[in-house]
Amino acid sequence: MRYAAVVHAKRDLRFECVAEEQLTPGSVRVRFGCGGICGSDLHYFLDGAVGNFAIAEPLVVGHEMAGEVAELGAGVTGLAVGDRVAVNPSRHCGDCVRCREGRTNLCANVYFMGSASKRPHMQGCFAETVVVRAEQCVKVPADFPLARAALSEPVSVCVHAADRAGDLQGRSVLVIGAGPIGLFQTAVAKWRGAAKVVTTDLEPLALERAEAMGATRVHNAGEGPTPDAGTYDVVFECSGSTRAIPAAFEAARRGAVMVQVGMLPGEPFPVPFNIIVSKELDVRGSFRFADVYRQAVGLIVAGTIDVTPAITATVPLADAVRAFELAADRKRSAKVILTA
Numbered sequence: 174m175r176y177a178a179v180v181h182a183k184r185d186l187r188f189e190c191v192a193e194e195q196l197t198p199g200s201v202r203v204r205f206g207c208g209g210i211c212g213s214d215l216h217y218f219l220d221g222a223v224g225n226f227a228i229a230e231p232l233v234v235g236h237e238m239a240g241e242v243a244e245l246g247a248g249v250t251g252l253a254v255g256d257r258v259a260v261n262p263s264r265h266c267g268d269c270v271r272c273r274e275g276r277t278n279l280c281a282n283v284y285f286m287g288s289a290s291k292r293p294h295m296q297g298c299f300a301e302t303v304v305v306r307a308e309q310c311v312k313v314p315a316d317f318p319l320a321r322a323a324l325s326e327p328v329s330v331c332v333h334a335a336d337r338a339g340d341l342q343g344r345s346v347l348v349i350g351a352g353p354i355g356l357f358q359t360a361v362a363k364w365r366g367a368a369k370v371v372t373t374d375l376e377p378l379a380l381e382r383a384e385a386m387g388a389t390r391v392h393n394a395g396e397g398p399t400p401d402a403g404t405y406d407v408v409f410e411c412s413g414s415t416r417a418i419p420a421a422f423e424a425a426r427r428g429a430v431m432v433q434v435g436m437l438p439g440e441p442f443p444v445p446f447n448i449i450v451s452k453e454l455d456v457r458g459s460f461r462f463a464d465v466y467r468q469a470v471g472l473i474v475a476g477t478i479d480v481t482p483a484i485t486a487t488v489p490l491a492d493a494v495r496a497f498e499l500a501a502d503r504k505r506s507a508k509v510i511l512t513a
């Protein structure tokens with residue numbers, strides 16, 4: 174038996190016993206160390222759905238995790254019991270057309286932890302133990318804080334979004350939304366050489382953290398129009414709020430690239446499509462991440478991307494309900510970390 178954080182329906186999260194997973198050849202059992210509560214976990218908890226992915230059966234949430242290898246399946250090499258690892262929540266087939274193109278995040282047969290995008294749902298990692306393929310584990314130094322290693326997943330999301338945007342060297346970048354993804358997007362844009370990164374949000378705490386993540390300038394979107402609107406080479410929309418979309422289109426310069434990173438609500442909403450025409454905007458979706466997880470772990474371990482300013486609280490996994498309530502309060506929280 175193992176305890177896990179399970180969403181049964183909207184506002185119904187339980188820390189309860191779930192079935193033990195079978196250790197199969199090529200897989201390892203990882204003991205939970207630290208996990209990051211993500212916007213999508215919160216949406217399952219608060220709304221019972223993320224975008225169009227609705228909860229239809231109990232879902233162990235969580236996809237940002239680092240821990241310790243507890244048991245090795247047959248044939249596993251390169252890992253030992255006791256190794257500390259960051260766990261890539263994404264397992265692609267390697268065989269479908271999109272995988273063969275290298276766009277593994279669009280794999281037709283992907284298994285992504287803690288997601289209701291398929292039935293049966295793909296169970297997540299906010300559990301005392303979880304069984305994953307050995308290839309999903311990336312070793313981190315024995316003394317490296319697992320709270321930071323666990324954030325390799327959201328950093329991967331932002332590295333992928335930067336890849337979608339193209340060359341950021343010398344560019345002026347707008348990041349809309351300073352939740353954890355917007356915060357890491359700010360840091361990743363700086364690392365990729367952006368000359369200016371302006372980050373917007375409605376919450377003072379989020380803006381303060383954005384400054385700590387290296388934003389050139391922060392702006393409270395509730396207090397007026399985006400500074401220098403119409404001049405940004407690249408806009409990363411990380412809020413996932415339909416209210417932010419008009420500002421994103423206005424902020425982009427002619428010929429700009431707009432990357433939609435935030436998952437928007439499931440209902441349709443109006444989009445100023447003529448601006449895409451008249452400004453010749455390249456509007457690109459960015460979904461999870463392709464083959465950049467190992468790179469993201471490396472960036473965090475090397476300190477190139479410092480994720481610590483985003484962490485606002487650490488709460489034991491057993492108090493998952495309290496942790497989720499806290500994480501949902503943007504006045505008090507950015508990234509909330511669950512610990513063993």
Ligand SMILES: [Zn+2]
Nearest residue numbers: 211237326327
């Ligand atoms: Zn995440």
Ligand SMILES: [Zn+2]
Nearest residue numbers: 266269272280
């Ligand atoms: Zn595939």
